[in-house]
Amino acid sequence: MGREILLCVDDELLVLESLRLELRPVLSDTGLALETALSGEEALQIVRESIAAGERVVCAISDQKMPGMRGDEFLIELRRLSPETLAVLLTGYADIAAVQNAINQAELYRYLSKPWQTADLEMTIRSAAERFRLVRAVEEKNRKIERLTMTMVSILESANYYNDSETGNHIRRVSEYSTMIAREAGFDQDFVRRIGLYSSLHDIGKVGIRREVLHKAGKYSDEEFAEMKRHVSIGASLLAREEIDEMAKNIVLYHHEWWDGSGYLAGLQGEDIPVEARIVAIADVFDALVTERVYKPPLSLEQSMNMMLAERGTHFDSDLLDVFAVNRHLAYWIATKA
Numbered sequence: 018m019g020r021e022i023l024l025c026v027d028d029e030l031l032v033l034e035s036l037r038l039e040l041r042p043v044l045s046d047t048g049l050a051l052e053t054a055l056s057g058e059e060a061l062q063i064v065r066e067s068i069a070a071g072e073r074v075v076c077a078i079s080d081q082k083m084p085g086m087r088g089d090e091f092l093i094e095l096r097r098l099s100p101e102t103l104a105v106l107l108t109g110y111a112d113i114a115a116v117q118n119a120i121n122q123a124e125l126y127r128y129l130s131k132p133w134q135t136a137d138l139e140m141t142i143r144s145a146a147e148r149f150r151l152v153r154a155v156e157e158k159n160r161k162i163e164r165l166t167m168t169m170v171s172i173l174e175s176a177n178y179y180n181d182s183e184t185g186n187h188i189r190r191v192s193e194y195s196t197m198i199a200r201e202a203g204f205d206q207d208f209v210r211r212i213g214l215y216s217s218l219h220d221i222g223k224v225g226i227r228r229e230v231l232h233k234a235g236k237y238s239d240e241e242f243a244e245m246k247r248h249v250s251i252g253a254s255l256l257a258r259e260e261i262d263e264m265a266k267n268i269v270l271y272h273h274e275w276w277d278g279s280g281y282l283a284g285l286q287g288e289d290i291p292v293e294a295r296i297v298a299i300a301d302v303f304d305a306l307v308t309e310r311v312y313k314p315p316l317s318l319e320q321s322m323n324m325m326l327a328e329r330g331t332h333f334d335s336d337l338l339d340v341f342a343v344n345r346h347l348a349y350w351i352a353t354k355a
């Protein structure tokens with residue numbers, strides 16, 4: 018693990034030297050390594066080098082009044098480079114505008130006035146180190162949970178893959194198109210990440226469908242179609258657990274709904290269909306059209322898009338389909354790459 022750094026910035030060498038002496042006990046208690054810089058520019062260089070070396074800048078304490086880059090300007094730039102660093106501003110005079118600027122744009126952690134009290138400074142550094150490590154520990158835990166979820170999803174995916182390799186490849190591509198649509202439609206990062214994860218599960222219920230129905234080359238009889246439709250409810254019952262994300266359940270249950278209400282299984286209409294399911298519906302149909310199936314050859318991008326645009330507002334959500342149409346070339350590349 019790389020060093021964890023406390024960065025002090027002041028244009029007066031004497032101030033930096035006195036900080037070095039004064040902070041010795043707190044540095045030894047917290048395990049932080051001290052770095053000093055005589056200007057904001059020099060400090061930013063240290064931050065860049067530290068990040069490149071796999072180190073972390075836990076806390077940066079900056080003087081406000083310096084020639085060249087001011088303290089608040091440095092902290093704003095620092096926020097861009099290292100958003101996790103806790104920023105502390107030191108000012109020797111009442112500079113409300115600078116403090117305001119730093120609070121609003123650099124999410125200032127603390128503000129101390131010069132001359133500072135050693136006890137205040139020590140407490141600030143101790144609490145910054147504690148907070149930094151706590152945030153990292155929570156993030157690490159979340160990452161572990163996410164990795165576990167990914168593992169579970171890929172196990173479920175593999176179960177489908179063994180049942181039907183065509184479905185196995187299809188679900189992976191549907192996840193890629195769904196991620197693209199959600200991102201391009203402006204959904205937040207968390208939504209995009211989750212739809213990428215859970216859209217893989219949309220056809221999980223096909224594990225319960227007989228192979229001869231899944232692989233049938235010709236047209237389905239009414240009974241066979243009724244059986245095929247059941248993959249939605251089988252999938253929903255597999256995911257019917259409290260701890261499973263609602264988004265996963267919505268995708269599985271509603272990805273065959275139509276905007277005009279004529280889909281299956283619930284017959285929901287318009288915005289009553291969860292948006293994640295409306296996205297996966299587009300991804301799912303597109304993939305079925307542009308790739309080869311036992312019952313049809315692959316269609317070209319233009320043929321496929323024309324067929325889908327003909328169902329704009331009947332089968333598909335018009336706004337989402339428009340987003341997809343703009344990005345159709347990327348989707349087609351996903352469909353046709355090895």
Ligand SMILES: [Fe+2]
Pocket residue numbers: 219220248272273
């Ligand atoms: Fe499906």
